[in-house]
Amino acid sequence: MMIKGEGQASKARGRPRLFDRTAALNQAMRVFWDRGYEGATFDELIAVMGLSPSSFYNAFGSKEALYREAVGAYLTGPGGFFPKALAGAGPAKDAFSRLMMATAEAYTDEVGPAGCMISLAGLHDAPDRADLRDFMREVRERSRTLMIERLNEGVRNGDLSEGIDVAQIAEFFETVSRGMAVRARDGADRRTLEKIGVMALDAWPGVRA
Amino acid sequence: MMIKGEGQASKARGRPRLFDRTAALNQAMRVFWDRGYEGATFDELIAVMGLSPSSFYNAFGSKEALYREAVGAYLTGPGGFFPKALAGAGPAKDAFSRLMMATAEAYTDEVGPAGCMISLAGLHDAPDRADLRDFMREVRERSRTLMIERLNEGVRNGDLSEGIDVAQIAEFFETVSRGMAVRARDGADRRTLEKIGVMALDAWPGVRA
DNA sequence: ATATTTATGGAGTCGCTACTCCATAAATAG
DNA sequence: CTATTTATGGAGTAGCGACTCCATAAATAT
Structure with missing residues (x-):
């Protein structure tokens, strides 16, 4: 079973997303890094990620799920x-x-x-x-x-x-x-x-x- | 000019407060200590302090003012x-x-x-x-x-x-x-x-x- | 006693926060 | 082609955050 939102490189079914998931995640990571979990508001997150609420939830599931992913991105990045x-x-x-x-x-x-x-x-x-x-x-x-x-x-x-x-x-x-x-x-x-x-x-x- | 809520030891005008201000402050200090500023909710603060919202605002002014006082209480206490x-x-x-x-x-x-x-x-x-x-x-x-x-x-x-x-x-x-x-x-x-x-x-x- | 000052109880307010719904769009599978 | 799957835009929502209002209570000042 594919993890929702991970999308295959080549031929995924359904409409392809219009944004770069990794880039959006890295933007979110920076906000969490700066403000912490509670200090990062939903509105600021989706603003820097350039997403609507529905796109956000479709791709990342929840604020907490995003945070956990962002921690992973930090560990392998900065x-x-x-x-x-x-x-x-x-x-x-x-x-x-x-x-x-x-x-x-x-x-x-x-x-x-x-x-x-x-x-x-x-x-x-x-x-x-x-x-x-x-x-x-x-x-x-x-x-x-x-x-x-x-x-x-x-x-x-x-x-x-x-x-x-x-x-x-x-x-x-x-x-x-x-x-x-x-x-x-x-x-x-x-x-x-x-x-x-x-x-x-x-x-x-x-x-x- | 007296600082609002400080109250004189002996003969203050008006209705005397029914709670121990210092004790309430110390209770609040413990909550802030444990949870931080943002993590301490208003409801939890007034609950441990045993106050209604109006008594709270009358005695302490605002959450931020309370926090600054609590820091003072920490520094001279624990x-x-x-x-x-x-x-x-x-x-x-x-x-x-x-x-x-x-x-x-x-x-x-x-x-x-x-x-x-x-x-x-x-x-x-x-x-x-x-x-x-x-x-x-x-x-x-x-x-x-x-x-x-x-x-x-x-x-x-x-x-x-x-x-x-x-x-x-x-x-x-x-x-x-x-x-x-x-x-x-x-x-x-x-x-x-x-x-x-x-x-x-x-x-x-x-x-x- | 009357006026003034301060404290209290309790309902109410307003904005924000994270989240949801739904109609529509755009891709593939058969 | 039709059915299915996934993405998107945008309006909407429930709850909770800190705070406010006001009528009433209880003290002192004169």
């Missing part, structure tokens, strides 16, 4: 810096250094809203939005898991000692990342965030002692 | 740990160590919602709420200023070297604090936050090298 910075050869510490610098850049990049679409979303929603809140928490957890996996790789490669608390290191760098997202929202610039990242790396186990 | 931990004798590093431990405790204290009422508020509001957003940014800036002042005290006392970048250190610890607020909202417990705080202190300049 949020792609995260796995990319962590990947790559070299010691785990180098990977986390790249991560801090890439985070500083991404959170202050003028092509998108300041900060991060993931870090601060779904933290203050009403009880009847518990599902979205859980969803965002899981997305955030996933980023910590990626950190842990990269740290374990460092242990396997011998650049981190065996008994080290990788979960603790991941917790710390996740916390710094989330905090950087807040600072970016409040106007901190790239250099400021970079220096915060450098300082965070000073907490890397066994660096200076 | 948020009081912040200046308290920073104050006190000893090296600046000890003060920041106390701050990290007190933050871990406050953000996970079961008597209130998880996290911080200040750290994550007003980050995703609509353009027509720019005033509230600015207000919250200023409150956050104030906490960084308190950190800088305490660091300068350390420089004067000789426990921090003259040329040190106090603004940078404050930026870093503010970032860690904001990040801890996010982690607390996502369910991180006190021990977890404490260990993050300990690790942050490892970044203190000149500790290990």
